[in-house]
Amino acid sequence: MKKRFALLAVPMLLSMLAGCGGNNNNTQDSAATDAATNQPAKATASSSSEPVTLRIAWWGSDTRHSYTQQVIDMYEAQNPNVKIEPEYASFDDYWKKLAPQAAANRLPDIVQMDVSYINQYGSNGQLEDLTPYLNKTIQVGDVNENVLSTGVIDSKQYGIPLGVNVLGFQYDPALLKKAGVDAIPENWTWDQYKEIAMKAKDAGLFMDSSMAADIFFNYYLRTKGLSLYNTDGSALGYDDDALFTDFFGMTSELIAKGAVPSQDKLSQNKGVIEESDIVKGTGIGMWQWSNQYVALQIAVNRPMELAPMPGPDMEKGLYMQPSMYWSVTANSKSKEEAAKFIDFWTNNAEANKLIKGERGVPISSKIKESLATELTDSGKQVFKFVADMEPKTSPMSPPVGSPEVVALLTDLAEQMNFGQIKPDAAAAQFRKEASDILANR
Numbered sequence: 001m002k003k004r005f006a007l008l009a010v011p012m013l014l015s016m017l018a019g020c021g022g023n024n025n026n027t028q029d030s031a032a033t034d035a036a037t038n039q040p041a042k043a044t045a046s047s048s049s050e051p052v053t054l055r056i057a058w059w060g061s062d063t064r065h066s067y068t069q070q071v072i073d074m075y076e077a078q079n080p081n082v083k084i085e086p087e088y089a090s091f092d093d094y095w096k097k098l099a100p101q102a103a104a105n106r107l108p109d110i111v112q113m114d115v116s117y118i119n120q121y122g123s124n125g126q127l128e129d130l131t132p133y134l135n136k137t138i139q140v141g142d143v144n145e146n147v148l149s150t151g152v153i154d155s156k157q158y159g160i161p162l163g164v165n166v167l168g169f170q171y172d173p174a175l176l177k178k179a180g181v182d183a184i185p186e187n188w189t190w191d192q193y194k195e196i197a198m199k200a201k202d203a204g205l206f207m208d209s210s211m212a213a214d215i216f217f218n219y220y221l222r223t224k225g226l227s228l229y230n231t232d233g234s235a236l237g238y239d240d241d242a243l244f245t246d247f248f249g250m251t252s253e254l255i256a257k258g259a260v261p262s263q264d265k266l267s268q269n270k271g272v273i274e275e276s277d278i279v280k281g282t283g284i285g286m287w288q289w290s291n292q293y294v295a296l297q298i299a300v301n302r303p304m305e306l307a308p309m310p311g312p313d314m315e316k317g318l319y320m321q322p323s324m325y326w327s328v329t330a331n332s333k334s335k336e337e338a339a340k341f342i343d344f345w346t347n348n349a350e351a352n353k354l355i356k357g358e359r360g361v362p363i364s365s366k367i368k369e370s371l372a373t374e375l376t377d378s379g380k381q382v383f384k385f386v387a388d389m390e391p392k393t394s395p396m397s398p399p400v401g402s403p404e405v406v407a408l409l410t411d412l413a414e415q416m417n418f419g420q421i422k423p424d425a426a427a428a429q430f431r432k433e434a435s436d437i438l439a440n441r
Contacts, residue, residue: 163360
């Protein structure tokens, strides 16, 4: 995702965007409002001979850029009337690049969207409702409804998940044994996590590379039956600041005790997987999404394993989350062709042999089956881990939130890690400033 290797899901400010793309002025806007009924018109197929230019934007690593371009080339070969112009960058640069495009009303036809931002884009009228295209242009008949619904805001399908992920601990079992621990305990708890972290420290190792503040605090809250935001994103979803103090007190204390790298070191290494302690052999593991495991395994180049999240009540906290979405922008002139590409990405077996689940385990059950013999050993580990975790998950919280709140929480977490502010003071500051942000959206 940011591709911050330590699984920073998305804590960056985002300028809200509007835009158009595509150069096909003759293609009918297939989801436009029908004048007679004032209802969205049904998606209709575009001519196979009309020349269409689509712009598509995504963030990611060089590996992602490479295979995405191969999928684009495959689509263009099968649809010679379509030309696709790629626009890609690292996570941080992606949003910075889109902001001026939005100001100029030039958002690409298809944009890679994140779960933290889809609510704001959709509610601001910047994304197309894809409901009229479902099972017409975009086939989703074999997609789990709970997965598909994660892209729904106010009854409108603003995004099609590219894949699904689950949180976990990705680690080197040999280094775990070096710390005197044979295996991650089954149904382990936060207390057991802290015990193992201190054993790692005593063995001259780091336990992990800390946790992304918003993602893991939200998980912790979910284990208590709460969440970071309320259902419509207008306020925080918890009332007791002791929960904030407990969670961030734990993470900052482990840094202070040397079981986790200092914030200064974490900041220096941010985004450079080769500089991570697990790659260097000085850290046992990482907390991150399952789709990031394969890239980490390649960088580590040693046997690795995946462990579930700590509890108690892991089942209440754990959820299947879309790694990201494909969304069509509201002002695209080529919505039908954009939807066709999303269908190709979702349901074409040959394309998915190139993708290999890098953006998460595919949402189509047929595609998952078709990839069974195509996966690397690490890919098989991910697919098995997600399959094992799926029965233990709860429905995902509504995809609401605020980039400003995420940035605020991330900043406060870093201050706590530096020892510049105590967790109880940070809890009060976060509540006040986050509440003001959410109330004035």
